[in-house]
Amino acid sequence: MSTTEKGNKLEDELYNYLLDQVESDQPVFGIYYANCCTVRKKPNYYCKDREADVNFDVVVEVRQQVDADPHSYLVFECKNHQRPIEDKYVRNFSDQVGSVFGQAAKPLMVISSRLQAGAESVAKNRGIGIVKFDENGIDMVAQRAIGSWVENRFIQIQIFADNRKPKTLKFAACIDGRYFSSFGHMLRSIELGSAHERVENADQKTNSVAFLSDSKIQDAAQNALSLVNYSCGEVDVEKLCRVLNLNLSFSERALQDADGNIILGSANFARRSIEIHQHGNRHRERFTVAHEIGHFILRHDKYLRSESIVEQDLYEEVETDKAFNYERLEFQANLFASMLLLPEAQFRDALGALRSKFETYGRAFGYIFVDDQPCNYLPYNGMLAELSEQFGASKQAIEIKLKRAGLLTDHRSARQRNQSLGHVLGHLGTSIAAQ
Template sequence: MNTTEKGNRLEDKLYDYLLDQFKRNELVFDIYPANCCTVRKKPNYYCRDREADVNFDVVVEVRRQGGADPHVYVVFECKNHQRSVEDRNLRVFSDQVRSVFGQAAKPLVVISSRLQSGAESFTKNRGIGIVKFDENGIDVVVDRAVGAWPENRFIQNQIFTGNRKPKTLKFAACINGRYFGSLDQMLRSFESSSTDEQADNTDQTASYVAFLPDIKIQDAAQNALSLISYSCGEVDVEQICRVLNLKLAYSERTLQDADGDTILGSANFGNRSIEINQHGNRHRERFTVAHEIGHFVLRHDKYLRSEYIVEQDIYEEVKKDEAFNYERLEYQANLFASMLLLPEAQFLEAVAALRNKFETYGRAFGYIFVDDQPCNYLPYNRMLAELSDQFGTSKQAIEIKLKRANLLTDHRSRRQQNHSLGQVLSHLRNPFGSQ
């Protein structure tokens, strides 16, 4: 696919996204009703400098209530380049926008991948905003009452390359040094007063996603299990979806996010649906379903319209204050999934029985003991295998559960003591595969 074809595809996807916002009456949320807006693809406008018509990729025309002519034009130029956008192309775009619309336009260049940080200076000096759009990304719900704004650092990392690779948003924008995590937040800024601008541009802390203690998440998992009268064995996640009126579908598509990471599954909170991308790993698919159920049960629809899960999300255990909001959401969904697939009472009962069966205890070394000696490692591994068969989860997931519950003393030389959840998972190439 050449550069022009890529640009056209990005343009089509952006147009569909804007049109969808329009249909939901959210295009200019909190400013103007949708009937005051028109979304146009490849519209022609007369250019004084050229004395001829020019067209732009996508334009949103905004009219005041009762007004005949638009008073703001939001002009999108799509550049589906892998690394950077050439300065000369931006100059041409900027000059054309100024010639056609004067000061009434908001020019925005749309990219699909992150830029080198040096591109920020040029676009800022020319008054051009940068938008990163990913059709498979997280779609943010912006609600002043909840205050679910993405942090500025999170959005900056979406657009410009850096040391940290965050989960991809569907829409992220940078305009004159200000960062926006949703379309409606950006459009609202065009009409805000200078006071509002200063308030909206403060660097947000990670305090908007509510902290949930582990016991609350465990209670939520137990409530979900009670809906299907769970008693023992493998948890029927598909039945839980049916009881919760969640539409569960499986797909053999291979989808990737903007950074090339494989998307395991996704959730859409508007139509209450979950889609799992199958890759021949039943344990990972079950964990992905449970993870997405967690987002619904824990009411993450307060923050998101849609979300997706990639393999790195399974590693997420971030609880510290500097964590991004979305890392906190992934941690909560992961913990819920573990508690749903490995119910506390039934899991501990099964562990106790198999501990005695395989004699995996060390009288002076804790409830369950393992080291590198075959007489200890082999029965321990057989115990994990039986638990895996019984609950339909991977041996690694079970081992992590044991470590979290402080039930396992691990003296194997190839592993350090006191692994965190994320460290254990990241050590494994395929964390939820069978072994």
């Protein structure tokens, strides 16, 4: 794909995103009605300095009344480059916006890579916003109150280099030292004034994701099981989607996020839809469906408009104080998925029977014991295999449940655990989240 084609692709994706944002909210972001906001792609505006029209990639025209002229403009310039953006592009964009709109416009440079150090300085000194956009990223609910549940640190490392690689946001912006996780959040700040936002940003305050106890998530999973009259064996997650009026679909699309992570599936909360990308791993697909169902049942639509699940999300096993808010959402959805696919009473009954069959108990070493000796890890793997077959869940998901419940004493060496994982990965190719 040529540079021009890549640039056009980014423009198209951004345009469709902004159009969807405008059309989906009434009023738009709690400020204006949809017919007061116009999203335009490749519009021309007359430039007095050049005595000719100037073309911009995407522009949002904002009006305070339906029939009034636009009182402000958000002007987006898309640079879909693999290499860092040079300062000359930033200067040229700033000059064009200033010569056409004066102070009535906010220039925003949309990037897929990063800005060079000099370009970052120019953008900062000229008040140019920096936007990172990823069509396959998670989409935040437009904030209608001051504040955001997404931490500034999380948004910052979407745009600037950092050792940590968090899941990608669909929209992340930095303007005048302030960070925004959604277009609506940014528009509110620009249109309603930034005084309160500046204070909040300086204090690094966010509205945290609500804590949910294990017992509350367990109750939610049990209620879901009752909806499909579950009694034993595999939980019918497709039937549960039908009962919950969730539109579940499967595809063989191979999608990746901006960091190259494989996207396993996605959910759109407004449309009540779940899409699963099939890659030949039934257990992983079932867990992904259950994970997405968890987002709906646990009412994560309070925070997200849409989300995509990548392999690393399936490893959110522990809720810590250091976790970002979105990581807490993934932890809650994972715990729900585990409780849904491995129902407590039925799982305990099956586990007890197989524990006796394979003799995986260790007398003084806990309910189930495993170490590096073949006489212990071979029966243990056999028990996991039968549980996996019975409940349609991966061995890894079962092992996580055992550890979380304090039922497993694992004395295997790191090498032995890695060898087991290596066998799994070799069998599944690119998957790191399955049996």
